[in-house]
Amino acid sequence: MTAADADAQHISGLDPVSDALDTLFPWETRHIEPADGEPVSMTLLARQVGAIRLIETERHYNGWSRTDHQPGAAPQALAVIGFTLAKGLVLEPPGSRRMVMAENEMLVTPYRPGSLIWRGSGSSTLFLSFPAELVVDVLGRHFHLPADGPSFDAQLLSELHPGHGLRHLAQRVIEDIGALPETTPPPVRDLLMRQYQDVMTSLLLLHVPHSLSDQLRQASQGGQPQHVNRALDYIHANLEQPLTLEAIAIGAGCSPRQLQLVFRKHLGTTPMGMAKKLRLEAAEARLRSGHYRNVTEAAVALHFSNLGRFAAEFRALFGYAPHQVLPSAD
Template sequence: MTASLTPLPLQGHVLFRSSDLDEARARVAEVFCPHRLDTSGGGAFAARHHHLAGQGLSLNYIEYGARTRIMPGELGAFYLLQIPLAGGASIRNGAQGYLSTPDRAAILNPHLPTVMEWEEGTRQILVQISRAAMQAHLAAHLGGPSDRPLTFDGPLDLTAGPGAALRRLVLWLVAEADAGQSPVAAPAAGLMAGQIEKTVLSGLLDAAAHDHMAALGRRRAAPRPRHLRLAESYIEAHLDQPITLEDVAEAAGISPRGLQLAFRQHRGTTPLGFWREVRLARAHADLLTAAPGVTVTQVALRWGFTHFGRFSELYRARYGLSPRDTLRAAQGG
């Protein structure tokens, strides 16, 4: 099977090739995150990483040659879909443990610690997906942000149904890049790139098991009731003000308990959880587009966060990095 992989995927987007373990660790970390990288067994270490950046995701091809143990801890800012082309990998992501093969993709959650062991000769396509983009896409399908991070339950069956369709889509994107006409490559990609990336994210939500499946199913099956629409409108009009459950229930014309049940059923969260998550999303958007001189404190106060330590904790849990790091990146730091 390995002989058929010539030329290699994403051959026109070589990031590095190296037989030096330390160099490989550092160069891979530039795209993903700091990690520990060790080898075992008798295979020769020969690392290769090809990388094509999009807007909310990137396409990658990685091989190490030798049997390799990879310990990144929590990925933090991104989800990672790993599709083996040859070989396989032992995966532990949080409490989950399984074997990933060409028939079974791995999905790594950013908020759970990860340890992987790639077999000798393993070659993989990796789709790195921004945690913020994935959560925003989920929120769009739920009709509002969730009060907990999206958590996938791997592995993902690639042999049939939505999993096979997702694999074909990813490999088509790789093939288009190899033909010199990538539809997702940044910064030249146009409007189609965003739609294709959303299709990949939708494919992942459809194909993989995760903890928001039931909420997505309810969302597709039933329209929002009127009192839920009224409650959401009231919340969005008072994002920068302190509100109570009773305030929202009165505006929606429903009892507080009835309102809580409606949000649980249709949004997978509570009314005040929805209020907090929308405020976090607005603060995130402001930090990403902040002009020089704007501070994290100003943005937090604008959206009603007066306890700055708690704001930072909530923000990091949602977006995988601190508000200060987001602001520094947005302002070119």
């Protein structure tokens, strides 16, 4: 997906584009100019997913920018992960070698003053910024590794690197957030955002090289079912969305076959079998609370295509029919 495919903002003209960039990135110093005689324009899509910031842009101009933090202006990000969706950029980190970021490559950069200078034209990019507090929190909750937080080095990773699973998940999250009905209750939306942010942060820690990568690898080899935890997070975040084994595996940061094996070993079921169980549990809780008005609404919302089968599987799990948990009319 590109920014142009979503409910993005389309901006034309040198001053409007400059103003938009100044508003979005007030901690950057930049210069932009027309490219190839074409007017300056940009398509922009910004999302806040919990504490993670997602910025997707299509640029139609030449330019450069540098991070120059101003007190109170810049978010306290631990690292920024970037993906080129079309064309490319030239990166010139101070004190590091010049890097050419080709199409479909992944950029890892620490977020410090003056840490990145980019030059390019007409590129389409997706950037994710991760706050240090979130990364440390997920390290403790998901991986049981109390730490001050990992450190990242500026580097480019090819499209074959497993870190690109983060790109695919981020784009899926952008689509899912855009598809949420306006009537979605704020608590439900907030819960989804927190679950999405945890899954993306887990993928960052597992697949983007950093100072704690060896410790995480050793923890996984010690038998901790980290893939299971991340898969369950992803399933919980997508109970009312279509689910496939492939999508859950991307969210867990492993292959579908590996996910099947680890689920069998630790939970005695398959990822899709667990998804069905969690959906039935959600149906029971939400019917009881009045979140769903009737059994049909619950079945449709949680992607049970056959109402009779839904009722039978509900009864098999709980010992009573779904209509028996509906709140009384009075």
